[in-house]
Amino acid sequence: MGTRTAIVGVGQTHHTSKRKDVNGQELISEAVKRALQDAALELKDIDAIVIGNMDHFEAINNVDCWSIDGSGAFMKPIMKVTTGGSTGGTLGSCAYYHVASGLFDVVMAIGWEKNSESDTQAAISTCADPIVERDFFGGAIGPNAAEYAMYMEQFGATQEDAALVAVRDHNNALRNPHAHLRKFITVEDVMKSPVLCWPIKLLDSCPRSDGACAVIYASETTAPKITPNPAWVHATAVSHDYVYFGDYDWEMMPTLRTTVDRVYGRAGITDPLKDVDVMELYLPFSTCGVVWMDHMHMCSLGDAPKLIRKGVFDMNGELPINPSGGVLSTNPIGATGLIRLGEAALQVMGRAGERQVGDVRTALATAFGSCYWFEATVLRSTKP
Amino acid sequence: MENETILEVREKDGLLILQGVIRVPYTWAAGAVASRFYAGLRDRRIYGIRCPTCRLVMVPPKKTCHRCFGDLNDWVEVGPEGTLQTFTVVHYSEPELHPLRAPFAYGIIKMDGADTGMTHLIGEADQRALKEGLRMTAVFRDKPEGNYLDIRYFKPVKGAK
Numbered sequence: 001m002g003t004r005t006a007i008v009g010v011g012q013t014h015h016t017s018k019r020k021d022v023n024g025q026e027l028i029s030e031a032v033k034r035a036l037q038d039a040a041l042e043l044k045d046i047d048a049i050v051i052g053n054m055d056h057f058e059a060i061n062n063v064d065c066w067s068i069d070g071s072g073a074f075m076k077p078i079m080k081v082t083t084g085g086s087t088g089g090t091l092g093s094c095a096y097y098h099v100a101s102g103l104f105d106v107v108m109a110i111g112w113e114k115n116s117e118s119d120t121q122a123a124i125s126t127c128a129d130p131i132v133e134r135d136f137f138g139g140a141i142g143p144n145a146a147e148y149a150m151y152m153e154q155f156g157a158t159q160e161d162a163a164l165v166a167v168r169d170h171n172n173a174l175r176n177p178h179a180h181l182r183k184f185i186t187v188e189d190v191m192k193s194p195v196l197c198w199p200i201k202l203l204d205s206c207p208r209s210d211g212a213c214a215v216i217y218a219s220e221t222t223a224p225k226i227t228p229n230p231a232w233v234h235a236t237a238v239s240h241d242y243v244y245f246g247d248y249d250w251e252m253m254p255t256l257r258t259t260v261d262r263v264y265g266r267a268g269i270t271d272p273l274k275d276v277d278v279m280e281l282y283l284p285f286s287t288c289g290v291v292w293m294d295h296m297h298m299c300s301l302g303d304a305p306k307l308i309r310k311g312v313f314d315m316n317g318e319l320p321i322n323p324s325g326g327v328l329s330t331n332p333i334g335a336t337g338l339i340r341l342g343e344a345a346l347q348v349m350g351r352a353g354e355r356q357v358g359d360v361r362t363a364l365a366t367a368f369g370s371c372y373w374f375e376a377t378v379l380r381s382t383k384p
Numbered sequence: 385m386e387n388e389t390i391l392e393v394r395e396k397d398g399l400l401i402l403q404g405v406i407r408v409p410y411t412w413a414a415g416a417v418a419s420r421f422y423a424g425l426r427d428r429r430i431y432g433i434r435c436p437t438c439r440l441v442m443v444p445p446k447k448t449c450h451r452c453f454g455d456l457n458d459w460v461e462v463g464p465e466g467t468l469q470t471f472t473v474v475h476y477s478e479p480e481l482h483p484l485r486a487p488f489a490y491g492i493i494k495m496d497g498a499d500t501g502m503t504h505l506i507g508e509a510d511q512r513a514l515k516e517g518l519r520m521t522a523v524f525r526d527k528p529e530g531n532y533l534d535i536r537y538f539k540p541v542k543g544a545k
């Protein structure tokens with residue numbers, strides 16, 4: 001094990017559909033300044049920076065260099081990492097590796113996106129293999145729609161079950177001043193919204209947002225000097241698998257299972273419903289909030305709808321999921337996974353404002369992208 | 385199909401080469417600072433922004449000083465003339481990328497009153513007579529639209545050495 005590491009500061013923009021008043025660098029600097037302010041640090045205190053976004057989204061390939069005016073990396077080490085939708089999770093892991101290695105004391109992770117600047121679906125399709133699946137399976141919605149179609153057939157889950165997840169996340173966003181979509185909705189609203197890719201409808205789906213997030217990691221010696229309540233990293237895990245969607249095991253979801261098994265094992269979590277106080281999950285569609293619960297060991301295969309109907313994952317339930325409103329309310333893609341980490345950290349630090357779920361000792365954050373790639377991190381109020 | 389990825393399949397000795405083109409449209413927000421700079425170009429004026437801490441005037445202007453990370457809003461007009469800091473003459477043609485046909489010159493011009501250089505094309509010049517330190521002035525297009533190429537190019541000031 002490396003140097004013990006904690007999250008000590010979180011900053012994010014107010015996310016929205018179109019930030020015409022700022023360019024990408026200026027958007028990034030807003031999140032950076034807020035993170036520095038949150039941790040009461042100055043730029044000179046930051047030893048290294050990792051930054052990331054989606055390839056092809058703003059047509060800027062050297063984002064690490066191009067962003068320096070906004071990131072504050074002038075004369076500092078900075079590197080870009082990008083793993084598709086899971087980029088934000090990877091950014092957090094990468095900042096953690098920097099500090100845990102013992103080579104850097106304070107490291108900032110920055111995720112950002114200006115979804116408004118490109119055709120998101122066209123840009124995402126460049127993730128798919130150019131001569132195999134790109135022509136038809138390359139977008140973001142189709143694969144998850146196909147996943148839920150299979151789940152409904154196998155277990156008798158319904159579109160209304162997914163709609164309950166949409167209602168939960170959207171309505172949680174009403175408590176989050178940074179959320180992009182803040183509108184009260186009902187199951188009926190979801191069911192009546194236009195079908196995008198059957199069975200996924202508009203209100204089951206994440207938006208495209210402009211936004212940025214910065215999260216500051218610090219070492220065991222420095223973290224307690226920055227804040228009395230750091231969010232300590234207890235475990236991180238990553239699982240990537242294939243390039244082709246056709247190769248994936250849709251029934252057993254091995255990447256999600258492997259990822260959560262690793263972090264549960266490392267953090268000593270045997271029953272997530274009891275051992276975790278809050279989760280910030282990268283659920284790009286409400287349907288994922290049904291299917292993935294099985295594979296995260298919340299219940300036996302096929303039983304997720306029962307828990308959802310009982311409200312187990314609601315704000316006042318046994319294990320609140322996405323008090324921030326999640327990805328369904330806010331999705332600046334390169335930042336999305338990092339926002340999960342930042343929100344989970346705020347819960348552990350007791351600084352989540354109106355969306356605080358109470359006394360949080362253990363929080364879990366995930367990220368998801370490309371061909372079912374998953375990342376997960378367990379944060380706690382106590383040192384590992 | 386209109387958006388077909390694969391445009392053409394070529395085959396030689398049983399090996400296929402698939403040719404494609406990626407089409408992804410973009411719309412970039414200039415932001416408030418660059419918008420004001422470009423609006424200035426539309427009026428045939430070049431503006432920079434001064435960092436009160438570092439005392440540098442940056443052209444083109446930026447919202448945050450890259451040195452001290454401070455917010456900038458002290459606008460100053462620079463030019464209209466400047467000094468050529470360095471240049472090159474391009475002798476090959478890239479019709480997809482280059483705005484001019486080769487041979488053409490481009491370089492870095494530090495506007496009078498600025499501390500950073502502006503990269504731009506060089507026109508109406510004897511390319512063999514270009515040299516560092518040459519006095520230059522901006523040539524605007526007839527109907528400026530509010531973008532970087534509202535300045536068509538910089539040309540040597542008449543009689544300058």
Ligand SMILES: [Zn+2]
Pocket residue numbers: 435436437438439449450451452453454
């Ligand atoms: Zn400065």
